[in-house]
Amino acid sequence: MVKPLFKWTGGKNRLLEKYTNLNFFPDSSEFDTYVDLFAGGGATFLWVANRYPDKKLIINDLNTELVTMYLHIRNEWDTFLPYYEKYVKEFMRGDPKERKELYDSYKPVYSFEYDKYDPIEISALLLVMMKTNFNGIWKNYIKWNNRYSTPAGTMTYKEGLFNVGNLIQFRDVLRRAEVLNLCYSDVVIPERSWVFADPPYRDSEKMYSDQFDDEDQVKLSEYILKHECLYAESNKEIGDEFWNKLYPSNNINYLDHKYTCGQGDSTKHVTEVLIKNYGNNIQKQPTLTNFFS
Template identity: 30%
Template sequence: MKTAKPFLKWAGGKSQLISEIENSLPQDFNKKEFTFIEPFVGSGAVMFWMLNKYPNIKKAVINDINTDLTNTYITIKKNVEAVIQQLNEWQSQYHQFKNDVDERKEYYYEKRALFNTRESDSVVQASLFIFLNRTCFNGLYRVNKSNEFNVPIGSYKTPLICDKENLMEVSKLLEKVEISNGDFEDTLFYAEKDTFFYFDPPYKPLSNTSSFNSYAKDEFNDHEQIRLRDFCKKLNAKGHFWMLSNSDVKGKNPDDNFFDDLYSNFNINRVQARRNINANPKKRGKLNELLITNYTTEVDYAKAI
């Protein structure tokens, strides 16, 4: 049976952390109906996995500050056939230039310029978002202070731009998902009695040159990380369970206790992850990341909430 999977490549995507996330869930997680909320959805790897794995999710809410991203989700949910038709057309055209790098570049940068006008209808704009994601360098999403997508072309000659089968499955799955575009704190509005939050915010950079967190024109800096911690404390006080992932800055600098201090009242677990976004392949590899929860994994979710 086909199951929906992320339709975007995404720096920091959580596909390779799923087993660690599963191991960090409360016990008996599948024993009770609950609401799942993901305030920083990105490519949605955790959301897709959760909805495929746990049929006891009675409601799912995804949110992101990136309007281009959430509009793409909404368009796939409501009008996937039109998106597939558009992507198929562009894929055929792009593949014609597989042996002509200049033509390929011209085509890519024309599409990037069109995307940045943000004047197209929702179908074209969503299709442009996916096209650029599949053809740009390393599938990065990065914008400048003017909110212009500025990632250069990738080296792929015949990338899969239109994955029709998966887009159809994604559209079906999104029928039971509410899609929100706003600040992460706004997601509290959707919380009900039995709610589980998963947070995957833009990671705190491990160095000055490793920041890939410009998913929106406003930077997610240390002040924002602290504001997120305060929101997590609020959720904890209201009795909601949550899990949060972030970079392990202490692994890079043993004296950097930023997250250890910030979340000292909660449970911090260091897990191994593989990161593939460095331009230098030799610098890609395994490193620690953090999974932080306001519960221990021994907690029986069904009884606790």
């Protein structure tokens, strides 16, 4: 199966089995279009593209630098690939210390001098930096012109990280999709859609380009519920009954998840919710109370 191109904080990559067990994937007869409102690194739309080769895909994210890169991979492949290969060659040279110096030397180019370059080259540079950065975190510091500026990772990677075969397969999934750079609330949902929403976690440090507070979570649930569609939403449970107030409680499933995050190279354990209005006849489905007991 096609893999995401880089780690992405909050990415669903490692949850495929748990999601499958929770009946995340509806029967193919139940929808025509899959809409990923918060696509991020794309783990979920890759599962869906693989499982339903004939369905229409709509992929959206508010992050303009990320979506521009996806569009360049999809639409400008013949120009993108030589730039990508040029940067891969550079990033494969040297020891980790030299690679880190190289990464650091490209940050000002990416953040401040980007408009002196071909935008497709800047997207290729972004992809190489995102593959080699610290823990798949997206940072866009003010002092770096509010553009991508995540610090370098360990820089001990091997050439396989830059595999062009997977990139080509990813491009082909993008070619099947409508790719949008909107706030989720501006996405037009076609009839017979299956809508997936994986917004930033509640109660998380600011990790994406835009903050998403509880008021936004409430607005998102209203937006989802006003559409007649299959829906699924993923988020974090912090034991304050928040989700039970927004959605019918028999639509809420609980699961454990571990993810690497922020400060230090630490792994965090969280309880996630997978809220959905289909496939909830799961045997021994835990409730909030018995999940924690």
